[in-house]
Amino acid sequence: MTDRGEAAFIEELHAALGAAVFTGEDIPARFHNDWSGLPPVRPVALIRPRETAEVAIALQIASRHGITIVPQGGLTGLAGGAQPVAGGAVLSLDRMSGIEEIDPVMASMTVKAGTPLEVAQKAAEEAGLFLGLDLGARGSCQIGGNLATNAGGNRVIRYGMAREHVLGLEVVLPDGTVVTSLNKLIKNNAGYDLKQLFIGSEGTLGIITRVVLRLQAKPLTVNTIFCGCQDFPAVLELLKGARARLGPALSAFEVMWPSFYDFMTANLSELRRPLGRSHGIYVLLEQSGFDPEVDSGRMEAVMGEMLEAGVVEDAVLASSDRETRDLWAVRDSVSEYGKLMGPLTAFDVGLPTSCMAEVVAAIEAEYQARWPGAILLVYGHIGDSNLHLVANVPAAGAHQPHDEITDLVLGAVRAAGGTVSAEHGIGLLKKKYLHFTRSDAELELMKRLKAALDPADILNTGKVLAL
Incomplete structure (x- = not known):
């Protein structure tokens, strides 16, 4: 031009x-x-x-x-x-921000796409309902972006990815055509489910402008516990036990390797270390339910069994809203990376949970062999097989070896049968690695969809697909 x-x-x-x-x-x-x-x-x-x-x-x-x-x-x-x-x-x-309507009978909320997630969460709560989507960036991320990337977050294990919270959409196509399909019905099988074309498409097929979100019953109880375990096999036993005993009440299962836990708690004075001594790995569990007389006792009983069996070495149960916030603050401290580290190479991958520890260990070993003393923080939503890694080589300064680090990490993910993107999309940075996860036939179909809806390649040109 x-x-x-x-x-x-x-x-x-x-x-x-x-x-x-x-x-x-x-x-x-x-x-x-x-x-x-x-x-x-x-x-x-x-x-x-x-x-x-x-x-x-x-x-x-x-x-x-x-x-x-x-x-x-x-x-x-x-x-x-x-x-x-x-x-x-x-x-x-x-x-384009604001709540247009909350329908308590249909348990739905109609919002503009620029509405911050936290605003939508609070509006649902004030109406006596609950929006199950939750991210650490809740105060600044927007509903439209959450849907465009099919965001996951902290409670996917119970409520699912962003697409599970959507009943209807309004979207503007690349030629300016407005498609308004603000459906409130959970059951609506009239033709193609067009909203699914745009959720997760990262703004390459259309721009989402309004959304009908599906709301849930507001939990009457929330119990949060922070655990220290000896190793990852113990984490897997804890996950299996919590699923078996808590069922759908298990609403979060967040895991932090010592690399993340020790680095963040040592460098952020406002963070409190929940446990008195160090452990091989840390887990934050959340149970949400509807029986105040039973729920807390159920969580305590599960933890008692896990402690007695040696699956959990130590645990602390939040006894107030403040203590709950303090426990979650450790996990949510990811927003403070900018204060603590230089340029980052960040990863959001999915791996079969059973092999996650071996893959992490192999990546850590190779990473340190290439860049001794470099920082690699590991944590994730392990209950849904989502792992995050954040890398920084201090000696490289502004010239981080992004490509070499990415080849290392995503190569290991590919070999393990994982995905190069679990919840942050492909964008520009992962475009050349998309074939690690998707077949030639899948990629060709994606290109055909892009060509059909955006033949002039106007929207988010150069993102996601190598056309």
């Missing part, structure tokens, strides 16, 4: 959308990159619509001029899915 072409695009945007359009130095720096660590890119224009019709107008104009549009939500993604591209514009949903 020539400068003249960009000028014509911007001129038409200004004429149609006025104060919703920003250019040049007027584009705030926060819109120049997402949380992936990629170098900032200033887009040719920033569009901040307030309603779906303005999104449609922006895409119609971009389509006419052949300009890429990169959708942005809360910018908390780690794969570069919301990263601006050179010569392209950015469309932020941050002004």
Whole structure:
């Protein structure tokens, strides 16, 4: 696109959308990159619509001029899915925020896509209901971005991935067509389930503008316990025991290797170490239920059995909301990496749980052999086979060996039959590794879908697929 072409695009945007359009130095720096660590890119224009019709107008104009549009939500993604591209514009949903309706009978909530997750959670709670989706970035991530990446988070073991919380969508296609399907029915088998095309597509097929979320009954009790175990086999025994005894009441099972637990608690003064001594591995369990007279005793009984059997070496049960927050603060401290580490190479992978310890050990050994003394933090939502690794080589400074680290980690994941992305998408950073997880036939079908819905390749050009 020539400068003249960009000028014509911007001129038409200004004429149609006025104060919703920003250019040049007027584009705030926060819109120049997402949380992936990629170098900032200033887009040719920033569009901040307030309603779906303005999104449609922006895409119609971009389509006419052949300009890429990169959708942005809360910018908390780690794969570069919301990263601006050179010569392209950015469309932020941050002004399209708010709860439109809560239907207590249908147990649903209709929200605008730019609504922060935490806002939606609080609105559901105030209505006496519960939104099961939960992420550490809840205060800044947005519903539209959660769906575009099919986010997972802390409670997938009970409530499922983001797509499990969606009843209906409104989406704008690359040519500006608005498809409104704000379904509230749990059972609706009338033709193709079109919403599933856009959930997890990372803004490459359409821009989500409004959502109908499925809500749950609000738990009357929540019990949280922090455990220390000797090793990963003990963690697997604890997981099996908790599933068997707690059933669907088990709502979180978070595991932290000592690399993560020791590093974060040593470097963040506000974190309290829940246990008195060190252990081989740590587990945070959450049980949520509806029987205040029974639930706490059930959790204590399970922990008593695990302690007696030697599966758990030590445990602390939160006895107040404050203690619960303190226990979760250790796991949620991932948002503080920027204060503690330099440039990161972060991974969000899925692995068969049974072989997870062996894969982690092999990665750690090879990582330290190549970069002695480098940092590798390991933790994850192990109840749903999701593992996170965060790497930094201090000696490399700003010139981190990202490619070499990625080849090492994702090569091990591929060999173990895992997935290169469990809940953060593919974006830019994992695009060349997608074939580690998907077959040629699957990749070809993805390309056919992209070509059918976005033949001019306007939306999030260059993301996810190598076209």
